[in-house]
Amino acid sequence: xxxxxxxxxxxxxxxxxxxxxxxxxxxxxxxxxxxxxxxxxxxxxxxxxxxxxxxxxxxxxxxxxxxxxxxxxxxxxxxxxxxxxxxxxxxxxxxxxxxxxxxxxxxxxxxxxxxxxxxxxxxxxxxxxxxxxxxxxxxxxxxxxxxxxxxxxxxxxxxxxxxxxxxxxxxxxxxxxxxxxxxxxxxxxxxxxxxxxxxxxxxxxxxxxxxxxxxxxxxxxxxxxxxxxxxxxxxxxxxxxxxxxxxxxxxxxxxxxxxxxxxxxxxxxxxxxxxxxxxxxxxxxxxxxxxxxxxxxxxxxxxxxxxxxxxxxxxxxxxxxxxxxxxxxxxxxxxxxxxxxxxxxxxxxxxxxxxxxxxxxx
Numbered sequence: 001x002x003x004x005x006x007x008x009x010x011x012x013x014x015x016x017x018x019x020x021x022x023x024x025x026x027x028x029x030x031x032x033x034x035x036x037x038x039x040x041x042x043x044x045x046x047x048x049x050x051x052x053x054x055x056x057x058x059x060x061x062x063x064x065x066x067x068x069x070x071x072x073x074x075x076x077x078x079x080x081x082x083x084x085x086x087x088x089x090x091x092x093x094x095x096x097x098x099x100x101x102x103x104x105x106x107x108x109x110x111x112x113x114x115x116x117x118x119x120x121x122x123x124x125x126x127x128x129x130x131x132x133x134x135x136x137x138x139x140x141x142x143x144x145x146x147x148x149x150x151x152x153x154x155x156x157x158x159x160x161x162x163x164x165x166x167x168x169x170x171x172x173x174x175x176x177x178x179x180x181x182x183x184x185x186x187x188x189x190x191x192x193x194x195x196x197x198x199x200x201x202x203x204x205x206x207x208x209x210x211x212x213x214x215x216x217x218x219x220x221x222x223x224x225x226x227x228x229x230x231x232x233x234x235x236x237x238x239x240x241x242x243x244x245x246x247x248x249x250x251x252x253x254x255x256x257x258x259x260x261x262x263x264x265x266x267x268x269x270x271x272x273x274x275x276x277x278x279x280x281x282x283x284x285x286x287x288x289x290x291x292x293x294x295x296x297x298x299x300x301x302x303x304x305x306x307x308x309x310x311x312x313x314x315x316x317x318x319x320x321x322x323x324x325x326x327x328x329x330x331x332x333x334x335x336x337x338x339x340x341x342x343x344x345x346x347x348x349x350x351x352x353x354x355x356x357x358x359x360x361x362x
Contacts, residue, residue: 029254032314033262043353044102045094052087054127066093066119067145068221074141075125075132082135083127093146094120096360097270097277101310105163106268106279107231110194112297114276115231118158118217119146124225134222142221146230160219161195161229176284176291178242178337183285190263191281195229198222234276236302242337243301243328244293245280245311250320250344251292252313265313267294267342270359272306272325277359295337303330303338308362310355311342319352320344325362 050060050068057070068091075083094100100107100120107115121144125132135141169186217230245267252264267280278301280294293311305328312321322344329338347355 029252029264031317032252032264035317036262036264036314039349039353040102040104043356045092045099048091048093050089050091052089052125054083054085054087060089060091062091062093064093064095065147066091066095066121068123069140069143069145071138071141074135074138075127076135077127077130078133083130083132085127087132088126090122090124090126092122095146095275097275097362098357098360100277101268101356101359104190104192104279105227106192106277107229107275108191108195108278108300109161109233110196112299114234114236114271114278114300115161115195115229116234117275117277118148118230118232119144120163121146121221121228121230122226123221123228131225133224140220143218144221144230145216145218148217158217158219158230158232160198161231162198163193163195163227163229167191173282173285174242174295176244176246176286176288178244178295178335181285187283187285189281189283192279193227195231198228234271234274236305238302238304240298241301241303241328241331242295242298243280244284244295244337244339245309246284246291246293246339246341247311247313248290248341248343250313250315250346252315253292264315265293265311267309267311268359269307269309270362272308272362278307290341293342301328301338303328308359309340309342310359311344312352312355313344319347319349321347321352321355323355323358 046063048062052058052070054075055072057072057074060068060070073082075087077083094103094105100117105120107117109115168189170189171183171186173181173187175181219230247265254264269278270276278296280296282295284291284293284295286292307328308323308325310321310323322342324342326340331338
């Protein structure tokens, strides 16, 4: 009987320890992360999926008006053989700054330059569960043709860029006064995506047949399952600055040790009249309550640039946001950086979606 009592006690202790460990590992902000992720996912432009007979090909038009031209035998298995079954062609095209934000695909390079985007594009092709590649023996096997904005002008050619989701770890940063700070543990930086030039300026501008049509930009797809961007570098000769974006209120700092999930406070901006999206991705390292926020790398923010900003947070199941159209200021006297302050107020979910989507029309 004594043994039985001792055994029961041991089992109870193990169970209690298991429950305690589970609670320690829970992320107290996981509900907010889920709310933000679902909001972004439900409001980004829908993906397109097409059924393709691989021996015939075809022309496929996305919901946003992009056209994908697929030649016969354009697909290939990785073993070199041609697919014989039906092929599912998955296409996601991002044409404006609001959709860039909802997809977390800002138009900036890995070396912190602004890109004027004409289309961010992702294509994937599968035969059943088997991923396919572009058939290199078929010339221009898969071609994308994307409508251009009305104010487009081409003076230097349009490169194609590769991009991928970018999360980096760093041990250094800046405090609220732009002083260097060294951390004891690495922090995560969520840049969204970094773009690097993939291949030459081989995108072709196709003139519209009449004034009622828009011009299009056409380029060959050389790879599936990667993000592509057809962009021009934005050449702006004005002096650049590190731009600090402070949350005076309602900043939600991720407090998990690893901090590997979505940031719950964010700042983006769109320059006026240009299809560019900049993400302010460097967290300010500070203990000052009204100086939390983010700063941009110096090369990204020209002084005097007119831009529309949105600062938003999700905190304990509620949404907070502020939209501000303003000019990137010069340095204050004695400072080495520029600064803007935001005061996000509580908004509904629908109001936040409207604010996010308002960027594209600025």
